[in-house]
């Protein structure tokens with residue numbers, strides 16, 4: 610059984626950019642909805658005793674779309690809750706890699722926001738690291754798709770499904786991305802995810 614992960618902050622702590630009302634819908638309705646649906650789908654199947662990551666990888670391999678989509682949405686949201694937080698300084702180790710692969714941190718931020726704005730429909734934007742070359746890059750994934758099945762190490766993500774920003778920003782995805790990229794990226798989490 611997959612257990613929902615608690616938010617790593619109180620739901621009013623990011624109030625200047627994401628309201629408690631946003632989490633009331635995004636966490637309680639959307640996220641817990643995916644968790645409940647996944648648990649109902651995997652009950653009594655080969656997936657029932659697997660870790661969440663194993664369910665994502667194996668259901669993708671088996672073309673078991675319904676299980677994969679729900680498992681991946683749970684995984685992506687678990688990762689998203691941790692990818693954002695209170696404003697913090699980017700550790701030197703990650704600054705060095707961002708400078709190497711994007712020129713500087715500001716270029717990365719601009720490209721990351723642009724990736725979110727240009728993603729057509731629902732999906733996710735990711736800062737990822739290549740498993741072989743260790744190079745950092747930005748990835749867009751559609752719907753529930755997840756970098757784990759594409760040979761990439763996820764470092765950070767932002768949710769660009771409309772439900773992630775509609776309550777606080779209405780249809781203004783750019784404003785949502787600008788605010789979170791400026792104030793709320795959890796650089797320490799990203800650094801800890803480096804391969």
Ligand code: FE2
Nearest residue numbers: 639768770773
């Ligand atoms: Fe979401």
